[in-house]
Amino acid sequence: MTKKSFKRAFRDSLPIMAGYLALGIGYGVLLQSKGYSFWWAILMSVTMFAGSGQYAGVDFMASGASLLTTGFMTLIINCRHFFYGVSLLEKYRGTGAAKPYLIFGLTDETYSITATTVLEDDINPKRYYLFLTALNHSYWITGCVLGAVLGMFLPFSSEGIDFAMTALFIVIMVEQWLSSKEHLPAILGVATTVVCLLVFGAEYFIVPALFLIAAELMLFRKKLDKPESEAPHAD
Amino acid sequence: MQIDVHALLQVLVMAAVIAFTRFLPFLAFPEGRKTPRVITYLGGVLPYAIIGMLVVYCFKGVSVVSYPWGLPELIAGAFVVGMHVWLRNTLISVFGGVAVYMILVQLVF
Numbered sequence: 001m002t003k004k005s006f007k008r009a010f011r012d013s014l015p016i017m018a019g020y021l022a023l024g025i026g027y028g029v030l031l032q033s034k035g036y037s038f039w040w041a042i043l044m045s046v047t048m049f050a051g052s053g054q055y056a057g058v059d060f061m062a063s064g065a066s067l068l069t070t071g072f073m074t075l076i077i078n079c080r081h082f083f084y085g086v087s088l089l090e091k092y093r094g095t096g097a098a099k100p101y102l103i104f105g106l107t108d109e110t111y112s113i114t115a116t117t118v119l120e121d122d123i124n125p126k127r128y129y130l131f132l133t134a135l136n137h138s139y140w141i142t143g144c145v146l147g148a149v150l151g152m153f154l155p156f157s158s159e160g161i162d163f164a165m166t167a168l169f170i171v172i173m174v175e176q177w178l179s180s181k182e183h184l185p186a187i188l189g190v191a192t193t194v195v196c197l198l199v200f201g202a203e204y205f206i207v208p209a210l211f212l213i214a215a216e217l218m219l220f221r222k223k224l225d226k227p228e229s230e231a232p233h234a235d
Numbered sequence: 236m237q238i239d240v241h242a243l244l245q246v247l248v249m250a251a252v253i254a255f256t257r258f259l260p261f262l263a264f265p266e267g268r269k270t271p272r273v274i275t276y277l278g279g280v281l282p283y284a285i286i287g288m289l290v291v292y293c294f295k296g297v298s299v300v301s302y303p304w305g306l307p308e309l310i311a312g313a314f315v316v317g318m319h320v321w322l323r324n325t326l327i328s329v330f331g332g333v334a335v336y337m338i339l340v341q342l343v344f
Binding site: 083205 | 239242244247248250252255270276280282283284286287289293295315320325336339340341
């Protein structure tokens, strides 16, 4: 049963392996280009295990942002995890000692699989989730460290590589846009933030934007709240 | 070896905050309790709005009134959108976009 669970988890994790190795390598190269060695790649990929959070984190470290700013921005970027957890409350019930690690490793990609996968009866869900999470974590660490090592020998200038974070967020947005019929939340998010950026300036726009967006979404609840609303698409 | 203590603290803060965002739902709604409707509603719509906000956040340092008027970001951003609508392959879209952007800022502008 354990062997079967591992086989299934490994099979399901293959697309994520490709993605994590590539994104991890990009991340490691970015980290190295800002002057942080592969020790940082190990530390961050082991303890944070978050694509967008780590990409943005390099920016906070390189710019010497305060701990408060760093923590607050990380909270905003990763608050979507909260809603992943909400939709997995049932599935992760009764996973025992593995549960804290499963929750710790709840990335967008792991979520996209555990939230949608249907397991056969001869597969132990608890072991399957644990294998899947640990495999994904190991791909991510491997990618990040590989990138940081490769970054030391890069034969060309890495100026502009920080566009990786922008490109990643754009891809997630396009993916969400194509997989949903309701575009109002995305439009509100962009429009409100642009207005706040112009009004409050690049230093202070995030907090007012966040509160305004939440208020607007509550205002449009009647229109947007449909019982059959689709789950948010993971990146 | 000189250790960057501030960066180390930043990593610890980020790791703690990320873990917090992942653990909170399981702590707030323990096994056997029903999740409030407003939370599931926000869970459905907020991720779309937040990603829109983050895309704008990525462009916050771009000046459209001085050279190169945000053109590298605009061109590379449009490239990413186009590639993704066409092929819907995350890796091609991200790495293609980064390559276009690097060429633009290093060789063109």
